Amino acid sequence: MDRKDLEFVAARVRLGYFPVGTVIVDPAGGISDFLYIIQRGHVRVRNPNAALDDEVRGTGECFPVIALSAASAGSRTFEATEDVFCLLLPREHFDELRRRSPEFAQFCTEALATMVQLSLGQLLHHFSQRAAEQQTLLEPISALVRRDPIYARADTSVRDALEHMRREGVRTIAVVDDARRPVGVFTLVDLVERVVLPGVPLSTPVADVMTRDPILVDELSTAQEALALMASRGFHQLLVMRSGELTGIVTERDLFSLQRVTMRNVTQSIRVARDLPGLRRCVEDIEALTHNLLAQGAAAEPLTHTITSLNDTLTQRLFELLLPEFPSVGQLQWCWLAVGSEGRREQTVATDQDNAIVFRCARAEVADARERLLEFARAANAALAELGFPLCVGNIMAGNPECCLSLEEWRGRFADWIREPTPTALLGANIFFDFRPLFGDQLLAGELREWLDATAGVNKLFLRMLVANALQAEPPLGWIRTFRTDAGETIDLKTHGTRIFVDAARAFALALGITETNTSQRIRVAGRRLNRDERDIGASVDAYHFLQLLRLRAQLGGLEAGGVEAARDKLHRALNRLDPYALNELEQRMLREAFRQARALQMHLDQSVGH
Amino acid sequence: MLPSTFGEVLRARRIRRALPAEVQERLRRVRRGFLDRPSLDQPLALARFVALDLETTGPRMLVDRIISIGALAVTDGTVRHDDAFETTLRQDRSSEVDNILVHQIGGQAQLGGTDPVEALVSCLEFIGDSRIVAFRAEFDQTVFRREVRLRLGVHAWPRFIDLAALLPAMVPGTSNDTLDEWVAHFGLPPVGRHQAIADAYATAQLLMIVLQDAPRAGIETSRDLRDAEQAQRWLGRRR
Structure with missing residues (x-):
């Protein structure tokens, strides 16, 4: 010095x-x-x-x-x-x-x-x-309880109990007395051994054929203790209690399930899933896998790619299961499109559905084809919702007639938006221009993409409006080392964070005719074409990924804290929100830097494409 | 210390009246501040102490004069580099050669220094309402008071707190005696000793240690500190 x-x-x-x-x-x-x-x-x-x-x-x-x-x-x-x-x-x-x-x-x-x-x-x-x-068995058993217990009163008939189990998609049901104290369990194995083979009528009360004296464990017992109990009593399931009240049922399968969530296993189990409940379990595995990957240090980009590709596989499998019920759709030429974040291959865990359908047919048959596709699409949307992909609040779903259009209609719609870039049109462009084929005839999607790139890139007014739109959102940086938070003292990481990057990247892509839909890819390709400093490109991409990582962490944390079901309900509202001051000092600095990078990218966009 | 005779009072007033008006005004201000000083019951952490050291023309406290003054503030348990005072007094004649060797303040510097009246007034201003701490305080106190009385006509000035008396009370079971020994005992960096500011700095560091340990010895206010020091001095005389 x-x-x-x-x-x-x-x-x-x-x-x-x-x-x-x-x-x-x-x-x-x-x-x-x-x-x-x-x-x-x-x-x-x-x-x-x-x-x-x-x-x-x-x-x-x-x-x-x-x-x-x-x-x-x-x-x-x-x-x-x-x-x-x-x-x-x-x-x-x-x-x-x-x-x-x-x-x-x-x-x-x-x-x-x-x-x-x-x-x-x-x-x-x-x-x-x-x-x-997660992988040791020292976790409290309560962590393995995935849903509220399914139970039946002792005087319920076997038929009703089975009906109940089928509805809930479970293989085990607890039997309780009038005071809701568990007195036994009844499983599908019991059904075979004690009902079907001996020829007991289905009207028999379930209490007569259940396994008495079930294993009761306190929810704070470890999984290891639970396993030991199961082994010594020769049972395959146990009932989890909290101060005398039944809180869940844990089976041997649950105890081992956590150790088999590798990417390949999950993909495999998706492919062989035979029904909705089967797929539902796969969704849980995807969450567990995401968690593991984050733990192993996967960066946000491969992580979101993994989630997206698993979700793709899941959706494709769902359609395979669903299509036989809609034979009239089979003869049509159509393609299921992923739009929004799914289209950009940037799904996080809490992503809701964003999809659409494009189809081709003779002009006279458009109305009829749409009817048939809509019927299928609505069922698909509902099934996806059941699998844990919340319905889109903005109704951007293939089951909406507005999102189920022929190729001509999509072109017409897109052309309108480009010709007259009103705020509504830009909103539409922001969602639909990131489309990507997911299932069906991929050529249809390719044709639409080719046409869009050729049209949007030459329309100066549209591009200018798109850029202006991307510049509108301001990174929530406050004066000197603070953040601008909203009323709840949180920052919406999506609206004020990742969306800035996403919008800017889209503007770059459409202006430069980049067919890529993925945001970091768009930033990289655009940066290189515009001779931006390689370090600046890296900084933008890193900042974007850091924000994504924070979102993922918030979402997984939320899922863990509230349990899967509870978290699903508040996905939209809470899981993109972050209290910046709850982060440690260093993450706060990184977050500020990420927001500064957002601003830098906006300026770069303004200077290179905006004029 | 109060004037003991009527003659002394008159002499002091004569000296004061002979001072330039500006100096008289500054002295009045120092006096006012001193009268308003915080009570002895002020907690130690809030009090400002001034560690003070004098270099003199010789070891005779009744006749030798001040060559230089070094002083540092100690507040809130820290030694304040940014709150320090150092001055060399202009001498009418330089001191004997052997004394120059001890203090390494050359005759040239001695003859060149600050006007003694100005130096002493500035020093009083620096001290303000703080409590003064010195090592072997009796010597410094006697010389300082005499010079202040003779040059400024100021009598009333509180006692110095003697660190040499306090330290054995706070750190019993040692045979340390000199400032150098205590500095070595605490492993303080040896500073350029035998300069007023350096000795004042060493004193300030020792004071800082004493103040840090004081609450453990039940010493919480300036009064406690004074009482402890007085008891120790009394013990010391008996020994």
């Missing part, structure tokens, strides 16, 4: 003495008032996250550089391991020193950079820990 700057420091520091054991900097005390430069002795840095071992700082080192640079309370505690003397530089002088000395500013930045590495490690650690828990 410059002599001038050293003198600046020397004239402004104080000497402080901290006997052994003194906590010098405590995050609970808010932003540190001083930068501490150790003159003598050692200081232990305690990290709240056990992932990082404590470190020790000695003479000449200073702290808390990162917290002070970020002007936040930091997360680490600094404690004297022996009698320590420190020079104390008041915070206002620390800030001034950063301004006046480039060397010192550099030093602070480097400290931060190391922290970024560590924090990414932390993020991965957090998830691998969850994954490890």
Whole structure:
């Protein structure tokens, strides 16, 4: 450092003495008032996250550089391991020193950079820990309970009980007395052994053929204990209780299911699923797999690709199962289109349905063909909803007559939007221009894409409006190191985060005739065509992925916290929302950087395509 | 210390009246601040202490004069580099050669320094309403008071707190005696000793340690600190 700057420091520091054991900097005390430069002795840095071992700082080192640079309370505690003397530089002088000395500013930045590495490690650690828990059998049994228990009163007839089981798609039903205390279980195996083979009539009360004295376990028992109980009693299922009340049924299958969620297994089980409940279980596996992948450190891009491709497989399998019920659709030439995020291959777990149909037929038969396709599409939409893909609030679904059009009609619609780019038209373009064929005749989709690229790219007015639209959303950066949050003190990561990238990328793609629908691919291809600095391209893509990762984390966290069913209900409202100040100091910085990158991409778009 | 005779009072007033008007005004302000000083019951953490050291023309406290003054503030348990004071007093004649060797303040510097009246007034202003702490305070206190009385005509000035008396009370079971020994005991970096500011700095560091440990010894206010020091001095005399 410059002599001038050293003198600046020397004239402004104080000497402080901290006997052994003194906590010098405590995050609970808010932003540190001083930068501490150790003159003598050692200081232990305690990290709240056990992932990082404590470190020790000695003479000449200073702290808390990162917290002070970020002007936040930091997360680490600094404690004297022996009698320590420190020079104390008041915070206002620390800030001034950063301004006046480039060397010192550099030093602070480097400290931060190391922290970024560590924090990414932390993020991965957090998830691998969850994954490890998931795969060991030390988890409380309550975590394996996937749904409310299905039960029947003891006097219910076997027929009614079976009917109930079929409706719910379960193989085991609990039998309870009048006070809802479990008295037994009845399974499909029992059905064969005690009803069908002995020829017992179906009107018999279920209590007569059930297995008495079922295994009851408290929900806090571990899975391991549960397994041991099952083995010793020779049962395949047990009833989970919370303070005397039945909360769920766990079968051997549940206990082992968590260990078989690999990509290949999930894909395989989707392909062989024979009914809706089967597919439903696959959806749960997809969630578990996503979690594992996140834990193993998969980046957002391969992750969303994986989710999308599994969801594709799932949808395709669903259609295979569904189509035999709609023979009239089989003779038509049509293609199921994924639009919106699904079209961009950027599905997160909580994505709702966005789909459409394109078909081709003689002009006279359009109305009739649409009727037939709509019938199928509505059933498909309902089935997808049942599988956990919420119905689209905006009704962007193939079952909507507006989204089930012939090739001519789509062209006409698109041409209208391009000719007259009203806000409604742009909204439509934002959703439908990201279409991608998912099932059926892919050539139809290809034809439509070719036509669109040729038409949109040459219409200047449309492009200008598209760019203006992409520039409209402002990244939620507040004044000096804060975020602009909404009334609930959260940020909508989709509206104010990822959407900025998505909209900008679409504008680039349509302006430059890039057929790609995936956002990061669009940003990369566009950047290269426009000779943008490779590092800037990388920064944009990374920022986008960071936001996606936060969304995924929020969504998976939400799914875990509330259980699958509970989370489904609030997917739309809650799961894209994030309280930025709940993030740790470093993630907050990364988030700010991501938003700055969003702004940079917008500026780049404005300069290169906007005029 | 109050003037003991009527003659002293008159002499002091004569000295004060002979000072330039601007200096008189500054002294009045210092006096007002001093009268409004915080009570002895102020918690230690809020009090401002000034660690002070003098270099003199010799070891005789009744005749030797101040060559230089070094002082540092200690607040909230920290030594304030940004709140320090140092001055060399202009001498009518330079001191003997052997003394120059001790303090390494050359005759040239001694003859060149600040006007003594100005230096002492600035020093009083720096001290303000703070409590003064010195190592072997009796010597510094006697010399400082005499000079202030003779040059500024100011009598009333509180006692210095003697760190040399306090330290053995706070850190029992050691045979440390000199400032150097205590500095070594705590492993403080040896500073350029025998300069007023350096000794003041060493004193300030020791004071900081004492203040840090004080609550454990039941010392929470300035009064407690003074009482502890007085008890220790009394013990020291008996020893």
